[in-house]
Amino acid sequence: MIVAIDGPAGSGKGTIASMLAEYFGFKYVDSGLLYRKVAAASIWAPSVDLQDAIYSMDFSKDVLRSEEVGARASEIAGVPQIRSLVTELSRRCAQNIGPYAGVVMDGRDIGTVVFPGATCKIYLTASPEVRAKRRLAYINRHGSGTATYEEVYENILERDSRDSSREIAPLTISDDYVVIDTSNEIPKESFSRIKKIVENIL
Numbered sequence: 665m666i667v668a669i670d671g672p673a674g675s676g677k678g679t680i681a682s683m684l685a686e687y688f689g690f691k692y693v694d695s696g697l698l699y700r701k702v703a704a705a706s707i708w709a710p711s712v713d714l715q716d717a718i719y720s721m722d723f724s725k726d727v728l729r730s731e732e733v734g735a736r737a738s739e740i741a742g743v744p745q746i747r748s749l750v751t752e753l754s755r756r757c758a759q760n761i762g763p764y765a766g767v768v769m770d771g772r773d774i775g776t777v778v779f780p781g782a783t784c785k786i787y788l789t790a791s792p793e794v795r796a797k798r799r800l801a802y803i804n805r806h807g808s809g810t811a812t813y814e815e816v817y818e819n820i821l822e823r824d825s826r827d828s829s830r831e832i833a834p835l836t837i838s839d840d841y842v843v844i845d846t847s848n849e850i851p852k853e854s855f856s857r858i859k860k861i862v863e864n865i866l
């Protein structure tokens with residue numbers, strides 16, 4: 665069983681996907697992290713091979729989650745060779761699930777391209793203002809930069825537009841997605857709504 669969670673930056677995908685994975689005993693795969701690893705390598709180790717960037721390079725969580733790496737990830741995510749490599753690795757991650765009963769994978773194209781046959785497809789969204797506030801809170805909490813709200817907000821809009829308008833695997837939905845707007849909810853509330861959706865399918 666595969667639960668696909670797609671949506672724009674700051675919509676809460678990572679938080680909700682981890683909560684679901686823990687609750688259902690599923691493996692959690694963060695596909696964005698794979699793009700972020702390639703992005704970090706392209707900044708600090710540009711001559712490293714793509715696969716090595718993902719498998720062998722060690723960047724700290726704060727570096728990988730930084731705005732700089734996020735913006736670069738959104739740029740390189742439009743490169744066909746990088747997309748097909750990450751898509752293939754994401755599919756492989758879902759094959760080797762060991763003791764887990766299923767997989768929760770989050771990203772931009774999980775239910776449209778990586779697993780079009782996913783059992784359950786959720787599109788998480790929230791207003792750009794709320795998403796920018798969440799990002800800023802994250803940056804302040806982790807001391808990973810000195811961005812202002814305006815900068816983060818602009819960055820979110822730029823990423824939304826790049827992720828939705830690229831030619832390959834843009835951020836989009838099909839009829840079989842359930843759209844959940846998390847703008848006015850705390851994670852626990854969104855989790856409990858999505859948990860019910862997944863339970864109805866199980």
Ligand code: CDP
Pocket residue numbers: 672673674675677695696697699700734737738739741770771772773774823827
């Ligand atoms: O955490 P956030 O939603 O900001 O980003 P992420 O999920 O870590 O992904 C970083 C970037 O990788 C996104 O802005 C996308 O451009 C790209 N990405 C993608 O194109 N396809 C995916 N399945 C996952 C991420």
